[in-house]
Amino acid sequence: KMWCFSNICYFSLEIQLQTQSGNILVFPMEGSHWINMDILLQALHSRGHNVTIVRSSQSWYIKDNSTYYSTYTVPIEIGFEREFISRTISEIIDFQRGALPLTSFFHLAVGMLGTLTEAHRGLGEFASGMLDDKKFMRMLNDTKFDLVLTDPCWGGGIILAKYLNLPLVYNVRWLIPEEAHLSIAPSPISYIPNMRSGLTNQMTFFQRVKNMIYYVVSQTQKHLVAKKVYQKICDKYLGPNNDFNQLLIDADIWLMRADFVFDYPRPTMPNVVYMGGFQCKPAKPLPQHLEEFVQSSGEHRVIIMSLGTFVSELPADMANEIAAAFAKLPQKVIWRYKGSRPDTLGNNTLLVDWMPQNDLLGHPKVKVFVAHGGTNGVQEALYHGVPVVGLPVAFDQYDNLIRLEDRGAAKMLTLSTVDKDNNFLTAIQEVLNEPSYRMNMQRLSRLHRDQPITPMDNALFWIEFVMRHKGAAHLKPASLRMSWYSYHSVDVALFLGGAVLLMLLFTFFLIRCLCNAMCKPKVKCE
Amino acid sequence: KMWCFSNICYFSLEIQLQTQSGNILVFPMEGSHWINMDILLQALHSRGHNVTIVRSSQSWYIKDNSTYYSTYTVPIEIGFEREFISRTISEIIDFQRGALPLTSFFHLAVGMLGTLTEAHRGLGEFASGMLDDKKFMRMLNDTKFDLVLTDPCWGGGIILAKYLNLPLVYNVRWLIPEEAHLSIAPSPISYIPNMRSGLTNQMTFFQRVKNMIYYVVSQTQKHLVAKKVYQKICDKYLGPNNDFNQLLIDADIWLMRADFVFDYPRPTMPNVVYMGGFQCKPAKPLPQHLEEFVQSSGEHRVIIMSLGTFVSELPADMANEIAAAFAKLPQKVIWRYKGSRPDTLGNNTLLVDWMPQNDLLGHPKVKVFVAHGGTNGVQEALYHGVPVVGLPVAFDQYDNLIRLEDRGAAKMLTLSTVDKDNNFLTAIQEVLNEPSYRMNMQRLSRLHRDQPITPMDNALFWIEFVMRHKGAAHLKPASLRMSWYSYHSVDVALFLGGAVLLMLLFTFFLIRCLCNAMCKPKVKCE
Structure with missing residues (x-):
C-alpha cells in the first residue's frame, strides 16, 4: 500500500475529475455578483458536484429550479428590492451631473453611507430570518455539506458557515467598503489605492494624503455599517467571542475575481487564489441577425455599448447626446439600452434589450467597447483585447476603468461631462483611431492568457482541495489569531x-x- | 489574424513545449545550491533551451563540459576553497559540543560574521574578476541571452544581469542572512521567525522579543557584510545610483524553494513562485546490492542517515556513539559517512560514500531518515512521507527541521547532547514506534502533492514566461521605487x-x- 503511495506522481486535474462528488452549500449575492457565481456553479455541477443554493423567496435573479442546482428557499424577502439599486444609481447619475468637483468625496463619506446602511440592514434581516427558522437550519445541518461558497460582500454566508461549522470559500472581488485583503494581507496605504479613491498605484504626495483620508473614512464606514449589522447577528446566533471581522478573514480560500494583469501588484496571501477572468471564454457564433448587422459594417467595423445590469435608462438629454454622437460615426453600433428610443438615433445604431456581450467582444469586427466598468465586462474586454471607452456610474466601476486607462487601454469619461463639448464623440474617435489603445489592450490580453492553468480550472481545483482536505488550515497565517x-x-x-x-x-x-x-575626596583634599 | 487571436484558448503547458528555444545565462552558487540548480538546468535543457553557465576554473562541482549545458569559464578562483566550508562546519560542531546554552546567539551575532565576511569577500572577488575581463564580458554581451538565472545567495549574478541589461530570475531558498522576502514582501516580525532564530510562527512574548533582536542583528549583519561587498562592485561597474539592495529586490521572478506545506504561511508577492520540492520525483529501483540489503531487513525495515555534502567526518566519540546506537536496533541501517569506520559499528549498518537518497526515501522499506536538515533532503523526506530524526549542524538546517518538528513529523537532536544519555537511540526508537510521526509526515506529503501543477512545471512555466514577455515588469509592485x-x-x-x-x-x-x-463687555457692564 505504501509502495503505491510513494509512486503516485503529482495529481493532474484530469485525475481530479474522478474526485468524489461533493456537496456544496452556496449563499450567493444578488445582482451582478450572481452572474459570475452562476458561471462557477455551472462548472462545479459539470464536475459532478451537488450544488445547493440558499435563496430568498423574493430573489431578484436566482430561480427556484434549475438543471444544475437545487435550492433551499427562505420564505422572507432580501430586505430591499431590486429597484432600490436601480433607484440609487439614477440618483447617483443625477447627483454627478449637477455636481461640484468636491462632491465625489462627500458622496463617499456621507451619501453612500445611507445607501450602504440600508442595504446591509436589509441583508442582515434576511440572514436573521434564516437563522431564526429552526426547522430550516436543522434541515441544512442534517444535509452533510462539504463547504460553504459565498460572496463576502454579504456577511450572511460567513455566519452560516460558522453556524454549520463548515469550511468556507469566497468568490470575491472587493469587500465593501474596502479592498478584499486590506484585512487579510498587509496593504501599505502608500501604493495600494482605496476603492473609489480614483487613484493608481503611483501617487504624488497629495494623492497619498487623499488615499489615507479615504482609508480612514472607509474603515470608519465599515465599523459603522457592516460590522455593526453582522456583529449583532453573530452575538445572537453564534454566542459570545465571535468577532465578525475575525470570522471574515478566517476563510479557507479566497477566490479573487482579479489578477495582476488587471489589478496592481500588491502583497497577497497563500490562501488567496487569483481567478480574474475565470468567466471569459472564446466567442461563440452570433445569432444570425446580429452577425448580419455586424458584417454590414464593412471595413468600418463595430462599436458596442452596455452600461450593465442596473442602468436601464439615462436622462433623456444624455441619451440624445450619445445617440447623436454615434450617428456621426461611419461605424455600426450595438447599444444595449432599455430606455425610450432617443430622438437623435442614427440608422447605424441598433438598440437591443440584451446582447451576447462575450461573443460580440470576441468577434473580429468589434473595435471599441463603451462600458460602465463593471468587473465582468472589463475582464471580458481584456480577455478579448478590445479597448474601452469608460463611463463609470457607481461602485467600483471608476477603479476598474482607471486600471485600464493607466495602462493605455481605455479612455474614461465622467457622467458630468459626457454630454458637453462633443466629449463622447472625441473619446470614441480617439480610441478608434489611435492604435496604441488596441495594442495595449492586446498586450494585456496576451499576458492574461499566458497562465500555467486557466483561472477557472484553478478556482475549481482549490474548491475541490478544500473538499478533499476539509479546509485549508495549513494556508492560514498565524497572524489571524493575534491582537493588533x-x-x-x-x-x-x-x-x-x-x-x-x-x-x-x-x-x-x-x-x-x-x-x-x-x-x-578631591574636595576634601583641597 | 485577429479572429485567430480571439479564438486561442488558454495555453496549456503542452503547447508551451513548442515555445521557441531560449538562451539562458546561469550564474550558479556552489555547494548544495548547485545540486538543485543542476536539476532545474537539466529540465530546461530537455525543453529545448540552451543553457550557458558562468563558472570558475576552480569550481568545486560544476564540470567544464556537459551534455546539457555549455560553460564560460572565468580563469579565476571563487575566492575561497571548498574546504573552507567543511572546515567551518567542523569548527561549528566542535564549538556546539563544548557550548553553553547562550552560545547559539553569540554564534549568530559574532561567530558567523567572520565566516560570512570571508565568504562574501571571496565571492565578490570572483565577480569583480569576471567584470574586469573586458573580452569575456564582450563575449557575453554578443551572445544574445534571454535572461539570467541565478541564486541571489551570491550577489554576482544580480550585478551581471544589470550589467548585461537582462531579465532576472532567482532560484532561491533564503537570502543570507535574512529570509528571501523580508525585503520583497511585508514580513511582520511578530509571526515570521527569523532564519537561525529556532522559532516557529507561534511565539510567546519573550520569543517575539528574541525574534526582534535576531531581526535587528541580521539586518545589521546584512549591511556590514553582503551589502558592503556588492555595493562596491555596483559602484565600480554599473556607475552611480545603482543601489545593490534595490537591484536585489528588482528580480522579475523569484522561484522559491519552499511551499506552504513545509514553510509557515506568510505574506507573499505576485512574482514569487513557490516551487518547494521541485526536485522530488518518484523513486527509481535501487542498485541490486542496495535492494538486497534493504530486503534483508525483513519486517524491521530500514533507517537511512546522511548529514549532507559538507559533513564528511564526525568527532570519533560521536561517531562511535551513533554507531553503537544503531547496533542496538533490529533495523538495518544505511549510513552515508566518509570518516574512518567507527569501532562500535554493528553488522546491521552499511557505511556508504554516497547513496541514491531519493530512491531510498521512496522505498517502502525505509522507515526513518536521520538527516542534518538541508532543504533538499527535508523536501525529499516530505515528498515521500518519511519521518525525520534531525541533527542540525549549521546554516538553515535547524529552521528547516523545526518546521517539521512543529508539525509532529520530526524529532530534533542537538550536536551538543546527541552522544549523551542514549539520546540518539531514544529519539530513533520514538520516531520508529510512535505512529503519529509517520502519519503527520504522510499528511504533509498528501498536501504537498495536491497541487494544480507540479512545482517543476510551474518553475519552468515562469522561466519561459519571462522569455516570452522579456521580463515580468507587470508583476513588480510600485513599492520597489519608493523611499522608506x-x-x-x-x-x-x-x-x-x-x-x-x-x-x-x-x-x-x-x-x-x-x-x-x-x-x-460683561466686566464693563458690571
Missing part, C-alpha cells in the same frame, strides 16, 4: 525601548556616582 | 497630524478670542 498590538510588535518595541532606556539611565547614574565618589 | 518614509506613509502621517493639530489650535484660539470678546 502583538501583530505590530508594539509590546515588543515598548519592552525593548524601555530596556534600552533603563540601561542608559543606569549607566548614567553609575557614571554620576563614580564621578561623585571620585570628586568628593 | 513614503512607503510607510511617515510623511503623510506627519502632514495629517500637523493639519489636525493646527485646526485644534486654531479652534482653541478662536474660542478663547470669542470668550474674551464676550466676557469683556
